[in-house]
Amino acid sequence: MNFELMALPFAEDALEPHISARTISYHYGKHHRGYLTKLEAALKDDPRASQSLEEIVADAEGGLFNLAAQVWNHDFYWNSLDPSGTSQPSEALQALIDTHFGSTGALKEQLKATAAGQFGSGWAWLVYSAESNSLAITSTSDAELPDASLGVPLLTVDVWEHAYYLDHQNDRGGYLQRILDHLLNWDFASANLAKARG
Ligand code: MN
Numbered sequence: 001m002n003f004e005l006m007a008l009p010f011a012e013d014a015l016e017p018h019i020s021a022r023t024i025s026y027h028y029g030k031h032h033r034g035y036l037t038k039l040e041a042a043l044k045d046d047p048r049a050s051q052s053l054e055e056i057v058a059d060a061e062g063g064l065f066n067l068a069a070q071v072w073n074h075d076f077y078w079n080s081l082d083p084s085g086t087s088q089p090s091e092a093l094q095a096l097i098d099t100h101f102g103s104t105g106a107l108k109e110q111l112k113a114t115a116a117g118q119f120g121s122g123w124a125w126l127v128y129s130a131e132s133n134s135l136a137i138t139s140t141s142d143a144e145l146p147d148a149s150l151g152v153p154l155l156t157v158d159v160w161e162h163a164y165y166l167d168h169q170n171d172r173g174g175y176l177q178r179i180l181d182h183l184l185n186w187d188f189a190s191a192n193l194a195k196a197r198g
Helices: 021-042 053-059 061-077 092-101 104-117 172-182 185-198
Strands: 124-127 134-141 152-160
Touching: 053 061, 061 152, 092 104, 092 134, 092 185, 104 124, 104 134, 104 172, 124 185, 134 185, 152 185
Parallel strands: none
Antiparallel strands: 124 134, 124 152
């Protein structure tokens, strides 16, 4: 199949002043698009080209996994950002947050510490385990997704340098604070929780 670059769910300047249009232009238009273009090239004349993106992420290894997962992770990241900054956790999600972190503020602190502590390129995640009905925060390296035993992703934050270097240079913490204070998409996280619970 031909994969399509997911349309950005907001205008390139919609996250200003927290994330600049220039950063989004490069991040979405060059990095995200670049992974997709390379994925399509890698799948040319490959029988796995008929699989869905999710199937390739689940089954592939090595370079093909990296490209497919980076496409999927970026789709998930754009959806994890709320330009309006007004979304709130659903009642169900808030109850879990209060149980497992004490408060949304405490969750954000843990997410920031985990994201800041990820050595090198990667992702920080809020995940939900249906098995234990619990939330967890974790980080992954490069293109990796959270270990399935931890649960399914509700939100992610990209901590590759290309996500923040134009705006913040080496200050990953400054970038994280902007997202945590202004941009987390709780509607998306709440919908992902509802889906995980079936
Ligand atoms: Mn990225």
